[in-house]
Amino acid sequence: MTVIAKFGGTSVADFAAMSRCAEIVLNRPQTRVVVVSASSGVTNLLVALTQANITDAQRVALLNDIALIQQNILQHITQREVISQALEVLLSRIWQLSEALVLDRSKSLMDELLSLGEQCSSLLFAAVLRQLGGRAEVFDIRRVMRTDSHFGRAEPLIDEIAVLANEHLAPLLDDTVMVTQGFIGADCHGKTTTLGRGGSDYSAALLAEALAAEAVEIWTDVAGIFSTDPRLAPGAKALKEISFNEAAEMATFGAKVLHPATILPAVRRQIQVFVGSSVAPEQGGTWIRHQVTDAPVFRAVAVRKDQTLLNLHSLKMLHAQGFLAHIFATLAKHKISVDLITTSEVNVALTLDKTGSDSSGSGLINAPLLQELSEHCRVSVEDNLALVAIIGNRIATTSGLCRRVFSVLEPFNVRMICQGASAHNLCILVAQADAAAVVSALHTDLFESDVD
Incomplete structure (x- = not known):
């Protein structure tokens, strides 16, 4: 062994x-x-x-x-x-x-x-x-x-x-x-x-x-993976075990204790991953496994700050083919990683993950990129946003989930919502200034209340 x-x-x-x-x-x-x-x-x-x-x-x-x-x-x-x-x-x-x-x-x-x-x-x-x-x-x-x-x-x-x-x-x-x-x-x-x-x-x-x-x-330096960042929600709880799918979502959407790529080789070989505290190993930690004994609807809330929203508008999209192919080819050329996407007939909204950009730290949205995109559509850029992800299981098929989440979000302006592509997450984009309050409110309702 x-x-x-x-x-x-x-x-x-x-x-x-x-x-x-x-x-x-x-x-x-x-x-x-x-x-x-x-x-x-x-x-x-x-x-x-x-x-x-x-x-x-x-x-x-x-x-x-x-x-x-x-x-x-x-x-x-x-x-x-x-x-x-x-x-x-x-x-x-x-x-x-x-x-x-x-x-x-x-x-x-x-x-x-x-x-x-x-x-x-x-x-x-x-x-x-x-x-x-x-x-x-x-x-x-x-x-x-x-x-x-x-x-x-x-x-x-x-x-x-x-x-x-x-x-x-x-x-x-x-x-x-x-x-x-x-x-x-x-x-x-x-x-x-x-x-x-x-x-x-x-x-x-x-x-x-x-x-x-x-x-x-x-x-x-922490005793495992928590249901959210304890600095944002004092009621955050250490998780005894989570699935590969849940861990991948948590790492991708901001859980800093685990690097997003770590889970990939583990999934390929179904290798268990343990996360624990080197300061207090006796406190145990979190096991990440292919199969877990319990798979609740809500497992964690993660947040990733410093997000960029790219809005693309063009009437050429209407009943047309190939528009998105041009857009994604341009983004790939500039080594830009697209995180979330929503579309309408004439608009595309994309969140961009700066970890997919050049590691030197140069600007994620640069003049050559904007120039190329402008050849296909009108472009607007929004910064100072944060991505909050609710992570769990059966999220796309659980009745009443959205109503419960949206009632918590009522005091906040939600800039974008993505749900349905994965059974393991529901993502919302909010102002970075609201991120801590959003995470705290969601965690209190989903993990600290007596409601099932």
Whole structure:
């Protein structure tokens, strides 16, 4: 039985946090692979180093901040001479790459720089495991995590990962815990790639799929997945189990505890996923399974902010064919991901997911895109919106559901509604300023009242 454990940035933030996570691993002998994120704050500092026009003084300050986070962990490691040398090599490489980016703004260099946070944390975490009595070694994930060359948001090559993982990684797991990096991979030329922010969960699930693991454990700073964000609704409850379908909807529509892509490899192999707290593992967590014992109509309320609504109007749509094909071809050309869509005879309304845009953070709606769309229709853009999703089961076929939901929404202006395409969600678009109140009101009525 093989379990893949993934620890996020807050779980490996410092020596105390790493020690707690090491104890979790040592208490679970079935855990054979550990995937770690960069220590909390490091990736943001590395991103800052990739920005154009930073001064030498700013570069030095950022590098010092990164080094301080790592050195604060290293000082507690007793056998640290070799680790210190290896860490110094990584920190020197950060400096070299940040200087190189002054003249070469290539995304491949940026990916190599961003990968160094995970390389540092995996080096240190393996040392902590050994210090506490475990057999642990660092494994360079780039040996098996094969991707395409779309730097910044690389796509994994599933079949190649499976072959490489069973050739290079599986034979090492009998008596040693292999500590490796999330978020990063390599293309066929050996160049470092990244899977996008939040990709460490995805890395763990891809390894679980490749190695036919029994389970993936995602250790974070909260005790599982909740019925909504407890900061928005104090009555939010931890969920003991949810289905793959429910988890996919929750991740897609804003549940930050789980990266949206994580569920995909798990679904393909029907691998169980556990989400728990590395701070308090005794509190349990949430199991995500193919089949669950209970499938209620209402399971959770999720929210995703910073949404953009694109309104397209054209009389050419009336009784015409091919209009939407032109629109979606244009959006695909600009690498824009469409989330929700509603249509009338002469209007199309689309919500756009910025996670489908270029990872550099450049504007989601840019002038070339608007120019191309304007050739087909009149375009208007609305920002400062939030998408609220009610997630559960049999939503499309449960009588009275819409009446109950709409009665809660009566005080709010609802900009868009999508329901029917999935049995597992009902989505509404509201002003971002109203999002917290909408989530709180829905959760109170659907999860905290005595009404069935």
